[in-house]
Amino acid sequence: MSVRPTASAMGASDGLIDDAAFRSAGIAPLLLDDGDDQINTEISKRRTFGQTKRFLQILTISIYLVTWVANGEMLQGISNGLICPGGVPYDKPAAITWFSYNYMLLSSVFVCTYVKWYRKSSLVFYIRHVWAGRWGLKGAVLACAAISYALQFLNITYIIGVECISVSLSNAIYQLQTVFTVGLSACLLSDKFTKAHVVGVAVSTLGVAMVVLPPLFWGDGDSTDYAGQDQYKSCPSKKAPIFFGMAMTTFSAAIGGAYLVSWRVFDEKRRDPATKEGRLEGFVNTHMTLSVIGLCNLVLGWPLLPALHWLGFEFMLLPPTRGHWWVLNWNGMIEYAFDASCAAAIYITSPVVTAIVAPLTIPLSLAVDKLIYDNADVLTAGNSAWMWLGISVILAGVIILETKPNFQNGSLSDRRCKNAESTPLIM
Numbered sequence: 468m469s470v471r472p473t474a475s476a477m478g479a480s481d482g483l484i485d486d487a488a489f490r491s492a493g494i495a496p497l498l499l500d501d502g503d504d505q506i507n508t509e510i511s512k513r514r515t516f517g518q519t520k521r522f523l524q525i526l527t528i529s530i531y532l533v534t535w536v537a538n539g540e541m542l543q544g545i546s547n548g549l550i551c552p553g554g555v556p557y558d559k560p561a562a563i564t565w566f567s568y569n570y571m572l573l574s575s576v577f578v579c580t581y582v583k584w585y586r587k588s589s590l591v592f593y594i595r596h597v598w599a600g601r602w603g604l605k606g607a608v609l610a611c612a613a614i615s616y617a618l619q620f621l622n623i624t625y626i627i628g629v630e631c632i633s634v635s636l637s638n639a640i641y642q643l644q645t646v647f648t649v650g651l652s653a654c655l656l657s658d659k660f661t662k663a664h665v666v667g668v669a670v671s672t673l674g675v676a677m678v679v680l681p682p683l684f685w686g687d688g689d690s691t692d693y694a695g696q697d698q699y700k701s702c703p704s705k706k707a708p709i710f711f712g713m714a715m716t717t718f719s720a721a722i723g724g725a726y727l728v729s730w731r732v733f734d735e736k737r738r739d740p741a742t743k744e745g746r747l748e749g750f751v752n753t754h755m756t757l758s759v760i761g762l763c764n765l766v767l768g769w770p771l772l773p774a775l776h777w778l779g780f781e782f783m784l785l786p787p788t789r790g791h792w793w794v795l796n797w798n799g800m801i802e803y804a805f806d807a808s809c810a811a812a813i814y815i816t817s818p819v820v821t822a823i824v825a826p827l828t829i830p831l832s833l834a835v836d837k838l839i840y841d842n843a844d845v846l847t848a849g850n851s852a853w854m855w856l857g858i859s860v861i862l863a864g865v866i867i868l869e870t871k872p873n874f875q876n877g878s879l880s881d882r883r884c885k886n887a888e889s890t891p892l893i894m
Contacts, residue, residue, distance in 0.1 A: 547699070
C-alpha cells in the first residue's frame with residue numbers, strides 16, 4: 468500500500484483546460500480577427516480535446532480507485548491464504564513489502580522514454596542536473612533511501628492492519644492521512660493553519676470516528692468469533708483483533724502523513740524556485756523519484772528482513788510454491804499500478820481532485836469484501852445508515868481540507884504549533 472499525495476503536501480494545480488494546455492496539444496488560441504471558418508475549426512478542436520481529456524481524467528481516477536482497493540484485497544488475501552495455492556498463507560508483511568516495492572523500478576520506462584524522445588538529452592545529464600537539482604545526486608539519493616525505509620514501515624503496518632480488519636474499514640481509517648499531513652505541515656514546516664484547516668480536520672476526524680467506533684461496540688474489540696474467521700486468521704492479536712487492526716492502520720496513516728510531508732520537503736529542496744517546472748516534467752520527475760526509491764528498496768531494503776528475523780518479529784521464509792511467487796508478482800504489479808495511476812491522476816486532474824475522490828474507496832471496498840467473503844462485515848453490521856453518514860462526513864472534511872474555502876474571519880495565520888521551525892524532515 469502506497470500513499471496518495473494531497474494538495475496540502477504537494478503543489479496543487481487546478482487541472483483546468485487553459486490556452487497553455489491547448490498549445491501543448493497543437494491547438495492554436497482563438498484570436499478576435501480570425502475568420503469564421505477558422506474559429507469554428509478551433510472551437511471544434513477544443514471541444515474534441517476537452518472531451519478526450521475528460522474521458523482520460525475519469526479513466527485514470529477509476530484505475531486509481533480500483534487499484535487502491537485491489538491492492539488492499541491482494542495483501543489481505545496473501546496474508547490469510549485466500550488467493551494463495553492450496554490456501555497456504557504467506558504471512559510475511561516485510562518480505563511482501565520489499566518484493567512489491569521493487570516494482571517501482573518500472574517507472575524508469577517513463578523516464579527513459581521522456582528523456583530520449585522528448586528532451587533529446589542523455590539520461591545521465593537529466594538525472595544529475597534536472598532531477599537531482601539543487602540537492603545534488605548524492606543528497607537526492609540519500610533522501611530517497613530515507614523515504615524508502617519510511618514506505619517499508621508504512622506498508623508493513625498497513626498489512627498487519629488488514630490482517631485484523633476488513634479493507635473497507637482500513638480505507639475508512641486511512642482517510643486520517645490527510646489530517647496527519649495537515650497537522651505535520653503546520654507543526655514541522657510552519658504552514659499557515661487556517662479556519663478551513665480547523666474545520667476540515669474536525670469534520671474528517673468526526674467522520675472517521677462515526678465509521679470506526681461502531682465496530683468496536685458491535686465487535687466488542689475482543690470477539691473470538693471475529694478473530695476465528697478465515698478472513699482474519701493471520702491476525703497477530705487474538706484477544707482484541709479489531710482494536711489492534713485499527714491501531715496499526717492509524718499508525719500507518721500517520722507514517723503516510725509524514726511521508727507526504729517529506730516528499731514535499733524533498734521536492735522543494737530539489738527544485739530551483741526561479742525555474743517553473745511544467746506539469747509534464749513534474750510528472751516525469753515524480754516517476755524518476757519512484758524509480759530511485761525502488762532502487763534504494765532493492766539495494767538497501769533487504770537488510771531489514773534478516774534484522775526482523777533476528778529480533779523475532781518475522782522469520783525469513785521464501786514463498787513455498789511457484790504459485791506463491793506468481794501471486795507475489797501480481798501483487799507487485801498491482802501495487803505499482805496504484806502508484807503510477809496516482810501520479811497520472813494528479814497530472815491529468817490535480818492533487819485536490821485526487822484527494823477528494825479517495826473516500827470513494829470505502830464503499831468500493833465494501834462491495835468487494837461482500838463479494839469475496841460473503842459475510843456481514845463489522846463495518847456494516849447493524850449500522851449501515853450510520854456508516855454511510857460517516858462516509859459522507861469524511862468526504863465533506865476532505866473537500867474542506869483540500870479546497871480551503873474562505874470562512875468569515877478565516878485567517879489564523881499567526882497561530883502556529885508551538886516551537887515550530889521550518890526544518891525539513893530529510894536533511
